[in-house]
Amino acid sequence: MSIDPTAALIIIGNEILSGRTRDANIQFLASGLGTLGIPLREVRVVPDIEEEIISALNLLRAKFTYVFTTGGIGPTHDDITADAVAKAFGVALKRHQPSVDKMEHYYGDRLNAARLKMADLPERAEPIETRATSAPGFKIENVYVMAGVPSIAQAMFDEVAPSLAHGEPILSRFVEAHLGEGDIADDLTAIQNEYPHVDVGSYPFFRSKRVGLSVVAKGTNQNDIDAVIEKTAAAIQRLGHTPSIDQQVDD
Numbered sequence: 001m002s003i004d005p006t007a008a009l010i011i012i013g014n015e016i017l018s019g020r021t022r023d024a025n026i027q028f029l030a031s032g033l034g035t036l037g038i039p040l041r042e043v044r045v046v047p048d049i050e051e052e053i054i055s056a057l058n059l060l061r062a063k064f065t066y067v068f069t070t071g072g073i074g075p076t077h078d079d080i081t082a083d084a085v086a087k088a089f090g091v092a093l094k095r096h097q098p099s100v101d102k103m104e105h106y107y108g109d110r111l112n113a114a115r116l117k118m119a120d121l122p123e124r125a126e127p128i129e130t131r132a133t134s135a136p137g138f139k140i141e142n143v144y145v146m147a148g149v150p151s152i153a154q155a156m157f158d159e160v161a162p163s164l165a166h167g168e169p170i171l172s173r174f175v176e177a178h179l180g181e182g183d184i185a186d187d188l189t190a191i192q193n194e195y196p197h198v199d200v201g202s203y204p205f206f207r208s209k210r211v212g213l214s215v216v217a218k219g220t221n222q223n224d225i226d227a228v229i230e231k232t233a234a235a236i237q238r239l240g241h242t243p244s245i246d247q248q249v250d251d
Contacts, residue, residue, distance in 0.1 A: 005065040005165045007033050008042040010056050012071040012081050013148060016045050024150040025070045032157055037167030037220070038066065048072060053084035061088075061143055066164065068157070071148030073137065075114040082138075085145055086122035093120040096127055099136045106134035130155040168220035173229045177241045178212045180204070187235035188215065191228055198224050200232075 009029055015021040023045070030040040041064060046052045053072075061067045072081030086093050099119040103111055118135035121127060128137035128146065132155035137146040139160065146156040181202050192200045198219040205212045217228040233243040 005038045005167050006041045007038050007066040007068065008044070008060040008064045009040060010053070010060065010067065010069040011043065011045045011148075012048065012053060012069055013045075014047050014078065016071070017047055023070075025148070025153050028150070028154055029068060029070075029157060032161060034170040036161060036164055037169050038164060039167075039170060048078045048080055050080055050084045050087070053081060054088045057085065057088045057143065061141070064142075066142050066144065068144045068146060070146050070153050073118060073135070073145060073147055075117055079117070081145060082120055082122065085125075085140065085143065089122060089124070089140055091123040091140075094123050095119050096121045096136065099127060099129070099134070102129075102134040128156045128159055130159050132156075170218060170220060171222060171225055172216055172218040173225050173246055174214050174216045175229050175233050175236070175243050175245045176205075176212060176214045177236045177243045178210050179236065179239060179241045180211055181213055183239055184213065184215075184232075184235055188232070191231050191235075194231075195219075195224050195228050197221065198228050200228055 009026065011023055011025065013021070016023050026043055033040050042060065044056050044060070046056050057067065057069070069081060072079050082093060095116070096119050100116065103115060103119060107115060121136070121138045122140050125138040125140040128139060128144065130152070132152045133147065137144070137156045139145070144160055146153045181204055188200060188202055198217050198221070201216045201218070203214045203216065205214060215232045217225045219225050229245060233245055236243040
């Protein structure tokens, strides 16, 4: 396993691409992985089309330490993620009897063929079971297949997180001021060049009818992060503005 683990996320579902549903899984997954020292390096949104799921999955699982998917493991006709993952790995789907037993207990007489489909896992896959649902997600090699419903996806991630290889925790701080990006762009370029291992990002905002900028420093070295924030604050002051620096260090 890589000593510098990385991750990618594939969001599966036509409803995301159509704008009908707003994805809520990127933020919690990026944050949760960051606390483990596993940066989320890429996110892709793909439709409910088998060949596109397979293509994205095969590309990303070869590129990153871990790949997570959300969506497409429900009971309806367009829930095709399990089938696509099985084909990507060249294995068949097999009904997971312990999951069937759990679903029988939960659904009772309401358990039908459509719901039983959620107990079909690729061969060699390990179920991801939680208290949030009787239907499982699953893990196969470095791929973690989770539900699209945010509360269930969160529960599934919490279940697998302890088993992931950790890197150095990703820390962050920010400084804000009421000025435009163009005012401080040259200073930020110089600071970024001086600290190449810190991710220096600038994010404009508009509050109370005033333009402002939040500069975020992220990395694994606390001293470097603090230096970036201090130098950014000094640059803001030289430009005649008052910086507001956060006092907490988190992700």
